[in-house]
Amino acid sequence: MKAVHFGAGNIGRGFIGLLLHDAGYEVVFADVNAELIDALAASDHYTVHEVGVGARDLVVDRYRAVNSQTDAAALAAELADADVLTTAVGPNILRFIAPHVLQALRDRSPDAPPLAVMACENAIDATSMLREETRHLAGPDEWLELERRAVFANTAVDRIVPGQPEGAGLDVTVETFSEWAIEEPPFGDAPPVIPGAHFVDRLGPYIERKLFTVNTGHASTAYFGFLAGHERIAEALADASVAERVERVLHETSALIVAKHGFGEGEMAEYREVILARFRNEGLPDTVERVGRQPLRKLSRRERFIAPAAELAERGLPVDALLAAVEAALGFDVPADPESVELQERLATDAAPTFVREVCGIEPGHPLHDRLVEVVGRRTAS
Numbered sequence: 001m002k003a004v005h006f007g008a009g010n011i012g013r014g015f016i017g018l019l020l021h022d023a024g025y026e027v028v029f030a031d032v033n034a035e036l037i038d039a040l041a042a043s044d045h046y047t048v049h050e051v052g053v054g055a056r057d058l059v060v061d062r063y064r065a066v067n068s069q070t071d072a073a074a075l076a077a078e079l080a081d082a083d084v085l086t087t088a089v090g091p092n093i094l095r096f097i098a099p100h101v102l103q104a105l106r107d108r109s110p111d112a113p114p115l116a117v118m119a120c121e122n123a124i125d126a127t128s129m130l131r132e133e134t135r136h137l138a139g140p141d142e143w144l145e146l147e148r149r150a151v152f153a154n155t156a157v158d159r160i161v162p163g164q165p166e167g168a169g170l171d172v173t174v175e176t177f178s179e180w181a182i183e184e185p186p187f188g189d190a191p192p193v194i195p196g197a198h199f200v201d202r203l204g205p206y207i208e209r210k211l212f213t214v215n216t217g218h219a220s221t222a223y224f225g226f227l228a229g230h231e232r233i234a235e236a237l238a239d240a241s242v243a244e245r246v247e248r249v250l251h252e253t254s255a256l257i258v259a260k261h262g263f264g265e266g267e268m269a270e271y272r273e274v275i276l277a278r279f280r281n282e283g284l285p286d287t288v289e290r291v292g293r294q295p296l297r298k299l300s301r302r303e304r305f306i307a308p309a310a311e312l313a314e315r316g317l318p319v320d321a322l323l324a325a326v327e328a329a330l331g332f333d334v335p336a337d338p339e340s341v342e343l344q345e346r347l348a349t350d351a352a353p354t355f356v357r358e359v360c361g362i363e364p365g366h367p368l369h370d371r372l373v374e375v376v377g378r379r380t381a382s
């Protein structure tokens, strides 16, 4: 069994690559980072170091590595007979993976079992996004033939993998917790066997609960923490004023998850506690700058702040804490993060309604619109 995994970064090596390896797959890492690919190609194993209760050191071996930018032939050869294709590259990068998926399907024997394609990104319906990009490249006639050669399944991935310390090499430090939920129905009665993952009938409730709790909570901690002058996430949450604002945000998003998906209030309270304890893990050298990275993506319509706030506003439920987190996100000024630089430039030039429409995707007339314009207007120059 072979899996080609795009993105040999933190989640790629520290989570998805590890679980595929443990499931018995020969893993082929594909990445555009030449230094990383060369290091992987020159090595025969790396170690995933867990930190937290019950931590273990886990060895990953039997992998190969291909530079997907410069070695198209080797990549195509690996993909042609792969069983599984996964990604952990970032949602904005999926469009660059689509040509490889298309090539893989063109080269695949029509008689081979379908390729299982699973995008493992922090985004709702990331695999569907990848499928749509691929379909678009193929055109309608060819797609009719090619789509039978793959199964596209959405997934939700949860494991905190911080930036790695200098000198760590290929080894990755991760938290002990991990969850990889995969929607089962697209596979019919033949889902791939990945013991570390779990298959669910409906992914929607899981991914929304995860994104609007783990990711909303983490990003809120990062933005409130950044403004309060903290460097690390654990340190930010030790600040009572940050923790209190994060908890208020999560009470709001939990109200949506309870109302929309039927999770119990008690169950959500426990879920929040587990998550906040994960963020407080002192063993994770996680920074507010990493967790707050790419603020424009995080402020977009289907993401962790605007999506729950919009739905709460539509239901007439409170959004004050979420709006406070949005305001904090607008103050994320990190010169090393290109999206943060663009954010600050837009705040200096855009009128608030323009920003709200173009960045947050909220149109006039939406119940969130006027309050969001007011919040953004406090940060814009005009």
Ligand SMILES: NC(=O)C1=CN([C@@H]2O[C@H](COP(=O)(O)OP(=O)(O)OC[C@H]3O[C@@H](n4cnc5c(N)ncnc54)[C@H](O)[C@@H]3O)[C@@H](O)[C@H]2O)C=CC1
Pocket: 006, 007, 008, 009, 010, 011, 012, 030, 031, 032, 033, 036, 068, 088, 089, 090, 091, 093, 096, 097, 120, 121, 122, 157, 158, 159, 160, 161, 162
């Ligand atoms: N780090 C974390 O704690 C978690 C991250 N995620 C998600 O996983 C995804 C990856 O995140 P990380 O691993 O943290 O990022 P990362 O930056 O460590 O890794 C991303 C990798 O993708 C590679 N890449 C970029 N463009 C590429 C391309 N065109 N083709 C092939 N590879 C390419 C980069 O070179 C890099 O090695 C993101 O969607 C993130 O939201 C999800 C859960 C947890």
Ligand SMILES: O=P(O)(O)OC[C@H]1O[C@](O)(CO)[C@@H](O)[C@@H]1O
Pocket: 122, 157, 158, 159, 160, 161, 214, 215, 218, 219, 290, 291, 292, 293
């Ligand atoms: O690129 P993003 O969306 O910030 O993804 C990384 C986030 O995902 C998480 O691991 C949660 O699963 C957080 O640690 C981290 O903030």
